Amino acid sequence: MLCELISVGDELLIGQVVNTNSSWMAAELNMIGIGVHRITAIADTKDHVKQALDDAFRQVDIVIMTGGLGPTKDDITKTALAEYFEVELVLHEPTLQHIEIFFHKRGRMLTALNRKQAEIPSNCEPLFNPNGTAPGMWFEKDGKILVSLPGVPFEMKALMTHYILPRLASMRDGDVIIHKTVLTQGVGESFLADIIAPWEDALPPHIRLAYLPQPGIVRLRLSATGNNRLLLQEQLQEQVDELLRIIPELVFGFDNDTLESVVGQMLRSGGVTLGTAESCTGGYLAHLITSIPGSSDYFKGSIIAYSNELKTDLLGVSSQLLETHGAVSKEVAQQMAVGARNLLGCDYALATSGIAGPAGGTPEKPVGTVWIALATPTGTTSQVFQLGDKRDRNIRRSALSALNMLRVALKT
């Protein structure tokens, strides 16, 4: 079963509002095995609404439309639908009573405009909206289904959750689609594609792979289609297990995990603490860690040693080492990590020292050169990274690389 989502409203077309309704609905529909063929945002005029319905029903059997059901002049969806189906608007008594109670509870007077919200096209089945005054509407004609919902997110979500999704799920024949997203850190999209090419090429035809890159992270989304949900889940898990055998050090989590939440979980369950000493990441690594609620249970703190004096005075980096190797070096990064571990009194300490850019590079150490060190109860390790020339991306990739180094160390 295929569906199109149509959002009605000028606020979308002038970029004032981001269309979060459609992505929420798309995710929910996919979960019950209804594919979304297209997502459309259109202006709130009757002609656009009718044209969009014609276009959509040429391709799909289900259309879910949101928006344009309010009481003001720019809310034209209802009259457009009445014209589209060539029916009249009629007063729906239960809806009028609901609106009267709704206003009475809030101590407000009903206007003529509010009363008009109880009028619906005569061929629709009204869907009770407990959170607002505009009812949802369900239309069926010639084997096609049209659902019209208010655009206010929490009103729409309640109607979807309690009426639309269960009803559509019960009508569905056969196939479901299920997804599993594998999250990787460490190599870019095309390198990852090279490494996992044999695995990707051997995927069965009913399992599709998509690469979703972000700075420092590549998400791999597997989608399986078939008529047996449990079997599909098993098959997806087999593919994920196989992938984990190929790139164990790159995979840090699944679906909605973040690297900082995964590492936080590991620290918490291991009963160990963390601190950081940051130069080039300038506090961003500590920020990622402390963005997780409850991180104070395992995160002690950080020394942002942007100046060389602070590296020596606070972290105990030898000024001779700074002189001979420079701040961006294996030696200094390692001493920073060890110094932070001692000063902050934590079990693990991560240190970053690099040239975030855009200026400050040399032929030997170009912009994007970053040393990351990890001090642990059993020793200190370090790694050098050669990133790009964009400051913000270098900072983010450095912090993610540091977290992944810690993740790999905590796992073993």
Add this chain to the structure above:
Amino acid sequence: MLCELISVGDELLIGQVVNTNSSWMAAELNMIGIGVHRITAIADTKDHVKQALDDAFRQVDIVIMTGGLGPTKDDITKTALAEYFEVELVLHEPTLQHIEIFFHKRGRMLTALNRKQAEIPSNCEPLFNPNGTAPGMWFEKDGKILVSLPGVPFEMKALMTHYILPRLASMRDGDVIIHKTVLTQGVGESFLADIIAPWEDALPPHIRLAYLPQPGIVRLRLSATGNNRLLLQEQLQEQVDELLRIIPELVFGFDNDTLESVVGQMLRSGGVTLGTAESCTGGYLAHLITSIPGSSDYFKGSIIAYSNELKTDLLGVSSQLLETHGAVSKEVAQQMAVGARNLLGCDYALATSGIAGPAGGTPEKPVGTVWIALATPTGTTSQVFQLGDKRDRNIRRSALSALNMLRVALKT
């Protein structure tokens, strides 16, 4: 001139990614007087791309398409466009050289997949993409324009800003629209609207005002329409000057300024240095400051004292004060700021201590209570803020409030 925006990618149709590209583009296009007729998201198959183009060009003269230009198998936009225009894909030498340099700089080997990114439909004009490996593409045929851009937001935005928007603007006839954005920090949208209501009501009809709120910041965008650019600029400047007389302490900059860049400029030109002591902001304040290139000239570093021991051991906060007033208090925030100023050897030090949430609040100090202190060469001041219950927003608003406290202090 009317335009349709088409986003290509299954990730949109399964609801994994929210379509923020389209709303950004819609807002930008509106500002240069190009209306968006429809926004569409479609699957990444060649048939969907070709069908969507047919549908769109029946209604509009300009289509801007994003996504599907990556190096992997699910990236089909380029071959779909070649088929749509009935042309071949040809190797574009300058793009290949750019890709080679791009990889060389990062010390990586070029794969066959990467090389294929330099192939473009023979009838297109390639648009140099400095931030990635996939070029933008400009097509013209029978008076219609098609632009294809990478879906990665910062690559798309750079191409739009530097090529597409100026080129489309130059093709538009008649009136010009010019904009000036005034950036404010300190009060929310509705409070700000109350304060500036008399000024707003007196704006001439050809100057429009839009409120663009973000967490901690409200941008006021003034748009003037007319046929004399110089006159419009003068008129906008008069309105801005008037606004500065009304809310001088709230306005921190204009257009693309950021609070961290404005404060950085002030520190640099004053020849003074800064450090921070952070509890609830967890490094985010230092991150904002160090996101500015060259910030090492005026930023010394930071102590992220997440635990109470570090507040006493490193920053010299009295344990008795911590005991009697709690970490989230005026007294502790002030001692943190003074301690950081001494320890880091800087002229100014900002300190934050608060309850970021979602847990940890008490009836006396609910979630969102944040103390911010500023130690200067002449004394220490502090302020308490009552923010909301969202952790990420509380962290951001705390850091911005701290920067604005410093800005006001540096100005006087």
